[in-house]
Amino acid sequence: MAPAYKLIYGDYRGVAETSRFLFKYGGIEFEDARVQFEDWPQWKEKTPFGQLPLLEHNGKQINQSIAIARYLANLVKLAGNDDWENLEIDSIVDTVSDIRQKLVPIGREQDQIRRKTLIDTLIKDSFSYHLPRLEAIVEKNNGYLALGRLTWADFYFATISPMFDAITGQDCLANYPKLKAVRDKVNELPAIKKWIETRPASDF
Amino acid sequence: MAPAYKLIYGDYRGVAETSRFLFKYGGIEFEDARVQFEDWPQWKEKTPFGQLPLLEHNGKQINQSIAIARYLANLVKLAGNDDWENLEIDSIVDTVSDIRQKLVPIGREQDQIRRKTLIDTLIKDSFSYHLPRLEAIVEKNNGYLALGRLTWADFYFATISPMFDAITGQDCLANYPKLKAVRDKVNELPAIKKWIETRPASDF
Numbered sequence: 001m002a003p004a005y006k007l008i009y010g011d012y013r014g015v016a017e018t019s020r021f022l023f024k025y026g027g028i029e030f031e032d033a034r035v036q037f038e039d040w041p042q043w044k045e046k047t048p049f050g051q052l053p054l055l056e057h058n059g060k061q062i063n064q065s066i067a068i069a070r071y072l073a074n075l076v077k078l079a080g081n082d083d084w085e086n087l088e089i090d091s092i093v094d095t096v097s098d099i100r101q102k103l104v105p106i107g108r109e110q111d112q113i114r115r116k117t118l119i120d121t122l123i124k125d126s127f128s129y130h131l132p133r134l135e136a137i138v139e140k141n142n143g144y145l146a147l148g149r150l151t152w153a154d155f156y157f158a159t160i161s162p163m164f165d166a167i168t169g170q171d172c173l174a175n176y177p178k179l180k181a182v183r184d185k186v187n188e189l190p191a192i193k194k195w196i197e198t199r200p201a202s203d204f
Numbered sequence: 205m206a207p208a209y210k211l212i213y214g215d216y217r218g219v220a221e222t223s224r225f226l227f228k229y230g231g232i233e234f235e236d237a238r239v240q241f242e243d244w245p246q247w248k249e250k251t252p253f254g255q256l257p258l259l260e261h262n263g264k265q266i267n268q269s270i271a272i273a274r275y276l277a278n279l280v281k282l283a284g285n286d287d288w289e290n291l292e293i294d295s296i297v298d299t300v301s302d303i304r305q306k307l308v309p310i311g312r313e314q315d316q317i318r319r320k321t322l323i324d325t326l327i328k329d330s331f332s333y334h335l336p337r338l339e340a341i342v343e344k345n346n347g348y349l350a351l352g353r354l355t356w357a358d359f360y361f362a363t364i365s366p367m368f369d370a371i372t373g374q375d376c377l378a379n380y381p382k383l384k385a386v387r388d389k390v391n392e393l394p395a396i397k398k399w400i401e402t403r404p405a406s407d408f
Contacts, residue, residue: 048337049299049302049333049334049337050333055291057288060288062291062292062295063295063299064294064295064298064299066294066298067291067294067295067297067298068291068295070290070291070294071287071288071290071291071294074287075287083275083278083279084261084275086274086275087259087266087271087272087274087275088266090268090270090271090274090275091266091267091268091271091272093271094268094270094271095253095267095268098253101305129253129254130253133252133253
């Protein structure tokens with residue numbers, strides 16, 4: 001029987017990796033469908049809003065990576081126990097997402113000098129501002145980003161923060177040992193460790 | 205007794221208006237705290253991530269407008285009935301939020317010629333692409349953006365889409381009668397109608 005879930009994305013980690021981690025963590029079978037770069041133009045027309053990832057389930061197709069991850073987090077019990085707890089998680093996820101959004105124009109910049117300027121600004125205005133604040137939150141939260149326990153906020157950070165390093169060419173968490181420990185903690189969960197060892201290789 | 209909730213934002217509608225609508229819809233008393241422009245620098249230091257809105261409740265303070273709105277939507281019964289329904293709502297909300305994100309660089313652009321170019325690109329690449337797709341969704345969903353009934357996705361659209369008009373100086377929904385009807389339907393709910401008539405005046 002085909003798996004009940006199909007996750008469609010490009011052939012890289014990107015913003016779909018949070019959901020892949022959540023599937024693996026929960027031991028939920030899914031089809032890890034990867035659209036190759038050359039096939040994307042013809043795929044794009046068939047998507048609801050010209051974007052991936054998409055989650056397919058029960059004949060329905062849904063876009064938006066964070067919305068999909070939140071759904072899966074509920075499924076695998078990495079969400080909050082009530083609406084307020086979910087608010088605390090969502091607040092962290094959207095804060096990390098705001099940082100990620102700032103990477104987008106850098107990824108698109110072809111000119112190497114302008115790219116370097118954008119990276120310097122990102123580090124100065126965003127990383128130097130946001131990362132110490134997130135580090136302090138982990139310090140107060142028993143080594144996690146929310147609720148003093150493992151939640152999908154940690155999964156989101158563990159899968160998104162590697163992009164910070166990839167785009168800047170630096171170890172962006174070098175001065176933030178507690179944030180680095182959050183990432184390591186997620187990466188060392190047995191199901192995740194196994195996934196990282198066996199997943200398709202990609203640059204980001 | 206002071207209200208159990210305090211919503212802190214600037215003295216305008218912006219991204220906090222969704223939450224104000226949700227409070228009003230649910231008849232939930234809240235302190236509508238508005239930081240004046242000249243007081244923002246000293247306020248900023250006291251916020252978790254240098255941003256508003258903030259929701260204060262039970263001695264806790266949380267940032268991120270969409271996360272706050274989702275929490276309030278659950279409180280006032282405008283969320284889904286299960287995790288999949290919430291995914292359908294979240295997917296729409298984040299899609300509308302993606303459009304809103306594209307307004308940010310236009311708001312910051314001081315040069316009128318460059319601003320005009322950015323607006324033309326926004327209309328051509330985003331509005332002309334996303335709005336017909338959202339219009340088709342409303343058509344299939346009984347006149348609503350999700351689940352065939354009133355949800356906070358409609359509230360989000362009703363409060364965010366006026367920014368499309370404000371920033372472009374155009375009636376951006378002119379060709380999308382079903383989307384316009386969604387906005388009107390929300391605005392004409394008795395509690396919302398009353399709020400719109402009495403809320404502090406602001407440009408956006």
